[in-house]
Every structure is written in structure tokens, then in C-alpha cells.
Amino acid sequence: MYQDKTLICKDCGNEFVFTAGEQEFYAEKGFENEPQRCKDCRSIRKNSMKTQKEMFTANCAACGAEARVPFRPKEDRPVYCSDCFAKMKDE
Structure with a gap:
């Protein structure tokens, strides 16, 4: 059904694998687009968007x-x- 795909990260330019399991998950959730960033770049981007709460x-x-x-x-x-x-x- 699904096969692993090698994609290129749009941030760092490195190759990463979009696994068959991840593709199945994306399909179950109704996501239509493939990921554009590798796991490391997604984590960096996610953490940079978090704001520190004033205590x-x-x-x-x-x-x-x-x-x-x-x-x-x-x-x-x-x-x-x-x-x-x-x-x-x-x-």
C-alpha cells in the first residue's frame, strides 16, 4: 500500500524518509500535503513559535x-x- 519516500527538507536541504506508517497516519488524519521539513527542523520551528509566559x-x-x-x-x-x-x- 504505502512505501517509504525520501523527501528533501525545505529548511536544511537534507534528505529525510517519509515512512509508510507516517503516510498512513497522514491519510487517516486527512492531511493532503507531504511534510516539507525533517523532524529536527520541525522541532526547531515548533519551539521557536512558543512564547515565554511572563511569570x-x-x-x-x-x-x-x-x-x-x-x-x-x-x-x-x-x-x-x-x-x-x-x-x-x-x-
Whole structure:
């Protein structure tokens, strides 16, 4: 049915294999285009698109420890450290 294909990466120019299993996966997902980048270049591209979240520091409302959170804490809402948040979630 499917056979391995050798493709050329459009970023680095190196050859890479588009395996029969990958082709089957692409077909199951309805993807019509073959990959244009090798695995390494896809990873580099994916990681470069991620943005670093700004982290904020607050004191945990339960234990008083310093907590780093990805949102700006508000004075009228409690903020919990990871441990206290997990304990509250389990209860």
C-alpha cells in the first residue's frame, strides 16, 4: 500500500524518509500535503513559535510561601502555591 519516500527538507536541504506508517497516519488524519521539513527542523520551528509566559510572584494564601503564577495576581483573589492548590483540588 504505502512505501517509504525520501523527501528533501525545505529548511536544511537534507534528505529525510517519509515512512509508510507516517503516510498512513497522514491519510487517516486527512492531511493532503507531504511534510516539507525533517523532524529536527520541525522541532526547531515548533519551539521557536512558543512564547515565554511572563511569570508573577505572589504569596500563597494558605501557607505563605512564595508562588510563581502565569497571571497578574489581584488583591481581592487568593493565590495558592502548587502544593496547596493540589491539596485543595484533592479535597
